[in-house]
Amino acid sequence: MWSYISRRLLLMIPTLFGIMAITFIIIQFVPGGPVERMVALMEQHQADTAGESSGRSSSGPGYRGAQGLDPEQIKQLEKLYGFDKPLHERFLTMMGNYLMFEFGDSYYHHRSVVDLVVEKLPVSISLGLWTFFITYLVSIPLGIRKAVRHGSRFDTFTSTLILTGYSIPGFVLGIMLIVLFGGGSFWDLFPMRGLVSDNWESLAWPARIADYLWHMTLPVIASVVGSLAVMTMLTKNSFLEEISKQYVITARAKGLTERAVLYRHVFRNAMIPLVTGFPGSFVAAFFSGSLLIETIFSLDGLGLLGYESVINRDYPVVMATLFFFTLLGLLTKLLTDITYVLVDPRISFEGS
Numbered sequence: 001m002w003s004y005i006s007r008r009l010l011l012m013i014p015t016l017f018g019i020m021a022i023t024f025i026i027i028q029f030v031p032g033g034p035v036e037r038m039v040a041l042m043e044q045h046q047a048d049t050a051g052e053s054s055g056r057s058s059s060g061p062g063y064r065g066a067q068g069l070d071p072e073q074i075k076q077l078e079k080l081y082g083f084d085k086p087l088h089e090r091f092l093t094m095m096g097n098y099l100m101f102e103f104g105d106s107y108y109h110h111r112s113v114v115d116l117v118v119e120k121l122p123v124s125i126s127l128g129l130w131t132f133f134i135t136y137l138v139s140i141p142l143g144i145r146k147a148v149r150h151g152s153r154f155d156t157f158t159s160t161l162i163l164t165g166y167s168i169p170g171f172v173l174g175i176m177l178i179v180l181f182g183g184g185s186f187w188d189l190f191p192m193r194g195l196v197s198d199n200w201e202s203l204a205w206p207a208r209i210a211d212y213l214w215h216m217t218l219p220v221i222a223s224v225v226g227s228l229a230v231m232t233m234l235t236k237n238s239f240l241e242e243i244s245k246q247y248v249i250t251a252r253a254k255g256l257t258e259r260a261v262l263y264r265h266v267f268r269n270a271m272i273p274l275v276t277g278f279p280g281s282f283v284a285a286f287f288s289g290s291l292l293i294e295t296i297f298s299l300d301g302l303g304l305l306g307y308e309s310v311i312n313r314d315y316p317v318v319m320a321t322l323f324f325f326t327l328l329g330l331l332t333k334l335l336t337d338i339t340y341v342l343v344d345p346r347i348s349f350e351g352s
Contacts, residue, residue: 005334012330017095019326020319024091027315034107034313094319103320108312113320116305123195123301126216127290131223139228140274143235148262150240158232166229171292174222178296181218190218193298219297223290235274242270275339 075084082090097104103113142162146155165173181189191197197211242248243266251261291303302321309317 005338008334008337012327012334015330016323016326020095020098020323021091023322024094024319025087027318028087030313034315098320098323103323104316106309106314106317108309108314108317113316116317117302117321117324120300120302120305123294123299124303126195126212127219127223127293127299127301130216130220131227134220134224135227135231138224139231140235142228143232144239144262144267146232146236147239147243148258150236162229162232165225168225170222170226170290171296173225174218174293174296177218177222191215192218195299219293219299222293222296231274235270238270238273239266242266272340 082093085093105112106116109116142158146158149155168176177190178192180186182192191214195212195215196208197203197215200208200211203211248261248266251265252258256264290301291307293299294301294303305317306321308314309321
């Protein structure tokens, strides 16, 4: 087992390096980089300043904005952003800093990348954790119930209900919730902006908790509904597969009650594919951000930060978050494999 873990950890190094190298090369060919954007802004500012100071038309002798920036100024900008160095040198310097967990500053926000991510985390953590826990707490009992009553009216009704919810995109459901309960056309019951109210700091702790839950209700509903169908049907099918096996028939023949058969024998085996998926699902829910949900409900989280970083060519934020989440994803895959062994001792990686 330890040799397998060691091999996987060593394999992460070229995998991480390759992902970062490919992304780094691709973004070099994307037009409108930080230098070009800054040059355009400075030229626009220069043109506006020259036009106002001259008091004449843009074609007059006092106008210099159309001449553009001096080449020396452009070189200074390239040096400021590190684009005066060769491509391979910039990449190796970046990776060296990242290995020391030094992610630099944002080109657009002019702040530390770490500070930006930490500032946005509460929104993504809130959405992710509530979505994760509610999905599992609802779908697993529901899936077991559907498996036990397979083919009944309850099974048909709940399948229709959750599949209908699954067919509705989260952002569409979010808009519907706003129209119905956010003061759109019907009831004004829930706030539509922010994680908490403006006066949250002045509230007592019970009121703070209530205010937080009040703000999170609609975004979490919009995020959860689509996830329920997959997990519920996976649970149901896993239990149905186990119920049809020979050891269940033997347990029933010995006179065990259906409850004992279900929870002493079937439950452990049927939960293996679900439990082994916990690490990946938990980490994904914890750190992933939903751009559309955040935008609809005016929540400033990691999803919105990532989108703005791509649009504004904020390469330090894009590359730093890619490095962190790729590393986290690789570790999660390893943790998932280890969970397989812990849950089911029959699985072994000694021969891998």
